[in-house]
Amino acid sequence: MKNKIAVLTGGTSGIGKSTLEKLITFGTTVILLIRNREKAETLKAEVLKNYPNGIIEVFEGDLVSLKSIKSAAEAIKAKFPVIDILINNAGGVFSELEKTEDGFEMGFQVNHLAHFLLTNILLDNLLKSKEPRVINLSSEAHRIGKLDMGNLNAEKKFGTWKQYGATKLMNILFTKALANKYSSKGLNAFAVHPGVVKSSFGANNGGILKYFNKMPFLITPEKGAETSVYLATQDISKLSNGAYYKRSQIAYSSLESQDIDAQNKLWDISVKYLKDFL
Template sequence: MLTIYHLNNKIAVITGGTSGIGKATVEKLVTFGTTVVLLARDIQKAESVKREILKTFPNGKVDIFAGDLKDLGSIKSAAEEIKFRYPQIDILINNAGGVFSKFEKTMDGFEVGFQVNHLAHFLLTQILLDNLLKSNDARVVNLSSEAHRIGKFRVGNLNAEKKFSTWMQYGAIKLMNILFTKALANKYGEKGLQSFAVHPGVVKSGFGANNGGFLKYFNKMPFLITPEQGAETSVYLATQSKEKLSNGGYYKRCQISYSSLESQDLVAQDQLWEISMKLIKSYL
């Protein structure tokens, strides 16, 4: 049985909270008395989720801000609004993500998977960092995947322009999620920030539905777990006392696990941080 620390009056910001794992995470955190700040591309869908939650938990607190991970300008605007509205933030869950079957660039000029899964969340985290550091129990949860084990960190091809492969790029990005997690812990752990990477499991969450071919039918596979099961580890990391958790750790099934050797490379962690900071510089 999980031990839940007191979440009343805590502020949690989450991306991708309108469906799948993210929605299940939002629903659970609301029951613990957390004010959930939902950063969503589809405001109507977010409002529908909010109404659904409040029917069951009338005293629940859900605040919605418009932000599209494919548009760094909108992420900057939303993050600045959140930063102003909530001077102290306790939990940031970078939950949204996806896999993309073909090479495509966003309006910002980045490969869509690289931006949606890593760079937009990196920007969001940087803008909210000061507010997180005002909390005496700040934590960042980054959704990664066991797919990180097939990923390679190639400084010259982060944007996949030289060579693109659906699964190799997805694996590389999930590796970046862990490199980013560990870099956060190394750089800000002494200031009280904890960061964690999560493998949620293979979840029936709409993953891959934006594509054709095999990916379109991925969610019909019989071995998939439910979004509620997939959300368990994120909720665990948001609700356990920090003394029970390992800063910078990679978690699955609510337990610390071993990530790949490449994810533990301190040079790669610093390189990704420095490159990402350069890429988002104009948005800070």
Template structure:
């Protein structure tokens, strides 16, 4: 992207202290945007700011801490952002989690579901008026091709309480939820200048998946030499956040910066509305 094309824009990125989130922050800062990085750990966050400044010395950066397994923390993130910034041009819902054992958060939610979908549903809704007030703003949500292998009956078991726990299946369900959420959001944004799109970043060589303890962690390590770099994985996110080519484009799913056809399950309007309703009930937003 051309340097300076995001001058005057403000971007908020979740999961921005490593991997494709960090590389997305670097790329958008290089284009002149003010980039707000969100992560859980202050030390890692400050290290991420220093790493971006190493290659973009004049980068305009900020750090806001949030734990996306906690809805209270997500609400605090939205409040902290609104206290510091009067506009939001890009919300990049990037943070992701995969586990090989079921973990329940203090709120009582399954950890992968709340981190990958529910927290982003809540954050987006809390910042929606700010996005609308900022004009042609964009909501970009990182999904995955893993969404293709999940049946729609996941809507009856959002917390993965039934049967044996499969981390890859639960992850795939959350990624299907990302696309259904994006399509439902785009429908609600019709008539505004705000767009919502989702994407598959590619199979990326980053720290993702290394927090698991079982076979998935070892598979990630074995496959690492054949994966995209984090910089490569960030390209579609950055394209959707900043390219004039997608101005006004909404409700689409992208791979390699091109519109792709999502699975039929992700095109189900009834499922889309059911997920929105259930997510709204769980988070207390409309």
């Protein structure tokens, strides 16, 4: 892992922060895609104080703005001709129907569309790596998700957990589509259930979601980061391309997530939605 280049979203807190700290110990250069530069620079100083030989680069890109993500991705692409690892870690759950500046339901854009855009812009640079890897954080909540092609953007109806589950299902469908489309070029893609982690998840909401992190069964962010770090650092020959992992082992995802037709349809619809940015 020494001298590898990794791009990480959601790296300033929770699972992402722990992932950053672990990757630094492997000698990996970590590129943080962040929305709050001040917070990121404070974290960078904190991490480098403990790991003075580490390298952290910071780029501003907000998942709620596709223009912002495109700009950041192009800047990363220009500075780093070869990218070895992309960890699409950021995500969120939203208790009410909210729209981004691009007109998409918040969860659909933050959990899927923005990462789909980021991945596709960085794809050429990833494919220049000897062992390119894309790691998408999903969730066991994908099992409650249903892929309604006419309601991806909550056009017909919105339910907090149904929409969250649907976007986590999208993460796995996207992962498997990536593996199917680009494995012949050496790309490996993995989906991850990190566990139910005590982090800032749900803190942006009111109601019961605001108290999510007070639940007694939550695991630590350090524990939650283990599978992502495992997939980023393990010998590639020991990993299964396109697979869903939890507790650093292959797990069975839902039957719907394994539907090749659904994988391809989601890909095509995502490209259509992002036609002005790709």
